[in-house]
Amino acid sequence: MTDNAPGYPFGDGTGLALEPEYGRLRAEEPVSRVQLPFGGRAWLVTHHADVRKVLTDPRFSSRATTANPDGPRFTPQPLFPAGVMSMDPPEHTRIRSLVSRAFTGGRVEALRPRIAEIAGGLADAMLEKGPPADLVSMFALPLPVTVICELLGVPYADRDRFRELSDALLSTTALPPEEIFAAVMALNEYLAGLIEERRAEPRDDMLSDLVRARDEDDRLSEQELVEFGVGLLVTGHETAATQIGNFIYMLARNPEQLAALRADPALVPQAVEELLRHTPLGAVSGIPRVAVEDVELSGVTIRAGDSVIPSINSANHDESVFEDAHRLDIHRPSNPHIAFGHGVHFCLGAQLARAELQIALETLLIRLPGLKLATDGDADLAWKKGLLIRGFSELPVTW
Amino acid sequence: MSEANWKVEVTGACIASGMCVGTAPAYFELDGDRNRSVPRSARPAPDPLLLSVADSCPLEAIRVHDAGGTLLAPLD
Numbered sequence: 001m002t003d004n005a006p007g008y009p010f011g012d013g014t015g016l017a018l019e020p021e022y023g024r025l026r027a028e029e030p031v032s033r034v035q036l037p038f039g040g041r042a043w044l045v046t047h048h049a050d051v052r053k054v055l056t057d058p059r060f061s062s063r064a065t066t067a068n069p070d071g072p073r074f075t076p077q078p079l080f081p082a083g084v085m086s087m088d089p090p091e092h093t094r095i096r097s098l099v100s101r102a103f104t105g106g107r108v109e110a111l112r113p114r115i116a117e118i119a120g121g122l123a124d125a126m127l128e129k130g131p132p133a134d135l136v137s138m139f140a141l142p143l144p145v146t147v148i149c150e151l152l153g154v155p156y157a158d159r160d161r162f163r164e165l166s167d168a169l170l171s172t173t174a175l176p177p178e179e180i181f182a183a184v185m186a187l188n189e190y191l192a193g194l195i196e197e198r199r200a201e202p203r204d205d206m207l208s209d210l211v212r213a214r215d216e217d218d219r220l221s222e223q224e225l226v227e228f229g230v231g232l233l234v235t236g237h238e239t240a241a242t243q244i245g246n247f248i249y250m251l252a253r254n255p256e257q258l259a260a261l262r263a264d265p266a267l268v269p270q271a272v273e274e275l276l277r278h279t280p281l282g283a284v285s286g287i288p289r290v291a292v293e294d295v296e297l298s299g300v301t302i303r304a305g306d307s308v309i310p311s312i313n314s315a316n317h318d319e320s321v322f323e324d325a326h327r328l329d330i331h332r333p334s335n336p337h338i339a340f341g342h343g344v345h346f347c348l349g350a351q352l353a354r355a356e357l358q359i360a361l362e363t364l365l366i367r368l369p370g371l372k373l374a375t376d377g378d379a380d381l382a383w384k385k386g387l388l389i390r391g392f393s394e395l396p397v398t399w
Numbered sequence: 400m401s402e403a404n405w406k407v408e409v410t411g412a413c414i415a416s417g418m419c420v421g422t423a424p425a426y427f428e429l430d431g432d433r434n435r436s437v438p439r440s441a442r443p444a445p446d447p448l449l450l451s452v453a454d455s456c457p458l459e460a461i462r463v464h465d466a467g468g469t470l471l472a473p474l475d
Contacts, residue, residue, distance in 0.1 A: 049431070056421045056429065089422050093451055100455045101473065105412070336415060336434040343421030350416070350457050 005041050008034035008309070009074075013172075013283030013390050014383035016246055022046055022314040031300040034309070037172055039072040042288055042307035043300070048318035048338070050297050054289055054310040055343035062345065063088045064290035065307070072307040074284045074388060076177035077184060082223040083231055085287055085345060092344055095220055095228060098213050100348065102151070102206060108351040111147070115359050118146050123367040131398035132374040139364070140244035140395070141237075144356050148236035152229070153205025154194060162190060166234045167387065172284065174386030191229040206232070236349055239281060240356045242391035247275045247361065249381075249395065252373045254328045261330060262365055271330040272357045277337035278328045280313040283390045287345075312338055370399040403466050404442040407449060409435065412460040419452045419461060426452070436460075 010019035025032050026046045034044045045051050054060045065071060066086050069078035079086040084095050101107065122139045129138070145163070149156045168175055168183030175183075195211055202208040207229060213219045220228070251258040261271050288307045295302045302308060316337045317325045340347035347353065364371055374396035375381060382394045407426070409419075413435040419427040420436055426443060427436050443449065445465075453461040453472035463472045 052417065052429070056417045056424070058421075058424065093422055093455065097451050097455055100457075101475075104457055104473070105459045106475070334434070340416070342415075342417035344418060345421075346416040346418045346457060348457075
């Protein structure tokens with residue numbers, strides 16, 4: 001009866017226009033069966049209210065996804081049982097609370113001057129080199145990479161090594177499974193090595209804090225420590241780096257919005273919220289959950305054991321919540337987007353990402369006021385493909 | 400309600416991340432219309448989970464005081 005479940009994701013992850021299937025499903029079948037790249041079928045949930053429900057209702061479990069390592073998923077490798085993304089409260093609360101205070105409002109505010117200094121230095125280098133330049137390698141990537149390296153205590157000199165492994169970790173179909181497995185192992189070994197260094201010689205950084213939480217207070221296992229370090233390093237830069245490039249592209253393609261922002265840079269914080277809502281970062285949109293009992297959602301009964309994909313991209317384009325949802329409108333008065341997720345897995349680094357994105361836009365608007373794409377159409381743009389996220393491998397700009 | 404009960408409030412900084420609702424559904428619920436979280440009880444009995452939730456709020460929007468008015472979480 002569900003033999004016609006369409007394949008998901010709907011596209012290959014290139015382009016920032018949300019695939020039309022989402023709009024059709026929201027209108028006709030807001031909870032529908034889809035076929036994932038690995039492990040079978042899942043329910044795709046597309047309404048804002050239903051997505052928020054899946055993300056906060058404890059009957060939809062992250063931990064239960066690890067009970068069946070071959071279950072429906074987006075990556076050939078199973079979810080890591082010791083990773084925070086596969087945990088439910090209270091074990092999730094135990095791990096996350098080790099660092100959550102470092103990422104909350106006040107602490108992030110204190111980091112702003114340093115983030116602005118890094119961004120300013122990158123803008124200087126672009127101006128010195130002169131146009132055209134690749135925004136990804138000269139600005140979008142080094143800004144968040146430098147910030148997370150300094151916070152965690154990862155040597156910036158190692159960036160080429162962990163960058164390549166990070167992209168492999170986010171691969172769905174970009175690489176053969178054995179290459180992904182090898183990258184997972186290599187990244188774990190890399191973090192394990194840094195952890196040993198901090199154990200021998202603690203410093204004033206987050207890795208040293210986590211080692212102390214492990215060794216002195218026994219608050220997490222060695223494997224959890226390594227996985228958490230990997231998670232912080234990868235998600236701590238890939239997301240913001242990707243969205244800086246995506247946001248500049250979106251603004252270039254919406255010149256009246258860009259002009260409004262240039263005329264009044266005080267609009268940057270709300271423009272960032274609208275860009276977060278409108279720009280689909282995820283190519284697959286949402287990490288699977290598994291129902292631990294039967295749950296009804298928009299008239300559909302989801303059975304215990306079924307996998308569920310809460311689509312954040314679709315929720316952020318739900319017309320019942322966002323008027324003219326397809327329009328990028330930096331003046332949007334109310335913006336309850338869930339770009340950072342919702343519930344216990346709400347992005348740990350959301351406030352840091354906001355600060356980085358705001359500072360990135362401010363710096364680029366002010367220091368390179370004539371900034372524009374160096375390509376005419378979309379045909380020449382270099383997209384990443386087959387990853388969990390959408391974005392550019394290069395973005396040529398001029399000014 | 401015991402006189403030892405704590406005081407819990409969600410401030411205007413709340414952005415409805417859902418962190419507290421997901422972690423401690425017995426203590427918090429989402430007000431979808433106002434897009435923010437509200438405590439189910441402003442004077443709950445003492446529970447360490449409330450401190451952990453207040454420490455985990457990305458916006459530091461949850462304030463937990465003891466009966467005497469001393470701030471228990473979040474603390475720096």
